[in-house]
Amino acid sequence: MSVNHLLVLLLFLLTSKTGFSAEISVFVQTGASVQLDIQTQQLPEFDILAWMNDKSESIVRYNSDSKSVKPHDSYKDRVDFNDRTFSLTLKNMQKTDSGLYTARTTGLKNEDLASYRVSVIDAVVAPVLTVNSNWSSSDSCTVNFTCRAPELMINSSYQNNRCSPQEVTSHEIHNLTLDCSKKYILCNHSNPVSWKQARINITQLCDDNKNERSIQSESSLMWPVVGSVAVCILICVSIVLYRKKKGAQEVVVEGNTVYAQVEVQAQTQEETGDKRPNTTYCTVGQYPKTTNHSETDLTIYSTVCKQSNKKPPAISANST
Incomplete structure (x- = not known):
């Protein structure tokens, strides 16, 4: 269960008796929709129920007598109102829509039923996982690497089939975490509305490194042999040319x-x-x-x- 759902459940328990809820923080991805609910079990008698923004604009007004719904002109094409649960759904949210949204009744008694602090944020970009250097022998593999995202970075190393999990945070909503398993190095970048991952197959990386070192070792042993053969060929050619030059007349x-x-x-x-x-x-x-x-x-x-x-x-x- 997500943190937002736990908060909604807690607020529901609180408002089931008091009828009023504290401000709830909600994060919405840019371009997505958000649903704002009223958790109160029993609504007071009212003439008008309206959802208001922090500019004191009525996004939508519901008249209990006529059962009519009147949306605000600026929200007309991207708002849905449920006249049974009185929940409000806002579509195609943009960063300019971030702010405070309140459900309020007017009548014999004016009362705030719900209040949401909505933050519209972009999805995270994929992190970048870079291998700085790696060394492997017949029985072990050590890898130094960097996990990077905008304004966030973690440097670590993989050794003996493990690495130390690490986490850094930016602006309290962007997290960069690093973890390892026996097979993968995992770099996760997340915020409240999205999550992306980069990973490296550590097993394949170490095997490729071993093969490369084996080829380099064979090459280092082969070059002296090639050089010796080349010298012998040059000596033989020189002797043949010398004999032809100094040979007997035809x-x-x-x-x-x-x-x-x-x-x-x-x-x-x-x-x-x-x-x-x-x-x-x-x-x-x-x-x-x-x-x-x-x-x-x-x-x-x-x-x-x-x-x-x-x-x-x-x-x-x-x-x-």
């Missing part, structure tokens, strides 16, 4: 003549003044003797640079 065998290609800087015909093609030879080695050749050694030549010319070559080379 040797070509054609028939009984062995040629080796050697890089030299050739002179052009204009530089030498010689119109004839020039062929340069260098001795590479001797061709090995075989049973099919005579005992005479065979000389091996290497063509270093040979310039082409349309004239027949002036010098020819034969192996001896």
Whole structure:
């Protein structure tokens, strides 16, 4: 049972004998409706029963003789009056409607039957629950977090499957409460007309953190291995390139003549003044003797640079 209902019940017990009730506080959400009741069991004889606002305006007037109901022009489209219980219902309440509402009878005796202090307030906004940092091991999880609403904030931590419940209040009507269970962190924002909650699944948060740390650990172990492999590859490539650069000259065998290609800087015909093609030879080695050749050694030549010319070559080379 809500606090407002308890107050109404208490006032009913008090007014059942005295016929008068003290001021009752009522909170209404903006845009909602509110019903104002008369708890007196026996009403005195009256000519007029009217519900008044704090501006002394008659929101509605009921005539007991004619049984007629006359609403105020400013409330005509958003007021309902029950001519049996004499309760008043106000619709589409706005903040400007906040104030004191009184049920009053006039006749042989003027009497106030009920009085309500109505406060029209907005619904609360959803709170924001933020994880500041979290740490988890194989057997525990610790989370630091903030529960926040307009003008209200709670900082706390979750450890060993629990946290300390906390509550803060603003303007005596807005409450921010924090609580935890084994599965959730709960942040509640409320006022007398509304309630909203934000929550975090602490079990999932801790499991995700453990998985992330496991991946980071595996990555930290993998990088040294990758680095070592990369270094080995670089060393192998360097050795291969070095061997190619310093390797033996390419040797070509054609028939009984062995040629080796050697890089030299050739002179052009204009530089030498010689119109004839020039062929340069260098001795590479001797061709090995075989049973099919005579005992005479065979000389091996290497063509270093040979310039082409349309004239027949002036010098020819034969192996001896």
